[in-house]
Amino acid sequence: MATSIRLAPEIEKRLDSLAAETGRTKAYYLRQIIEQGIEEVEDYYLAANTQERIRKGLEKTHSADTVRKNLGLDD
Template structure:
């Protein structure tokens, strides 16, 4: 169970969408969280990896090498 306090304009948009489609507001809230959570996880993992690279703790591979290894060259 999760309770969230939304800004009034977002709440109104969610209400309108739910009424127009006959689905509960919780359906759309759940869908939005699932979609956005994927993006957040990707962003935080990328930031962590970038910090590792900048600290010299992670190795980078030149794009040309990746293209060659996976036979993606023109």
Template sequence: MLALRLPEELEQRLAALAQETGRSKSFYAREAIAAYIDDLEDVYLAERRIEDLRAGRSHTIPLSEVMAEYDLDD
């Protein structure tokens, strides 16, 4: 279960969309979250990776090594 507060304008737009289409506000909230969560996960993972690199907890691998390892040279 999830409860959230939306700014008044967004709440009104969501309510209008739900009324016009005959779907629930929850339906559209689920659709929006499902469409956006992959991007959010990617951003947070990238930020964590950058923090680890800067703190010396991780390292990079040169592209030439990766290509050689997977026989992708040339």
């Protein structure tokens, strides 16, 4: 799938330098950056989304005391 993005000039310059120095393509490094960073980005934005749903009362929450009691951890 082809995707197009705009990079800040200083980032593009760094990417150009890296590609030139190593003989690899800019696309190679962009794939590496995305593959190595996607999990962190998913974690952050999905957690932020859940937090917003909790704030709006759209997610059910449970107190630590209730969870411990229901799991039999208070014994």
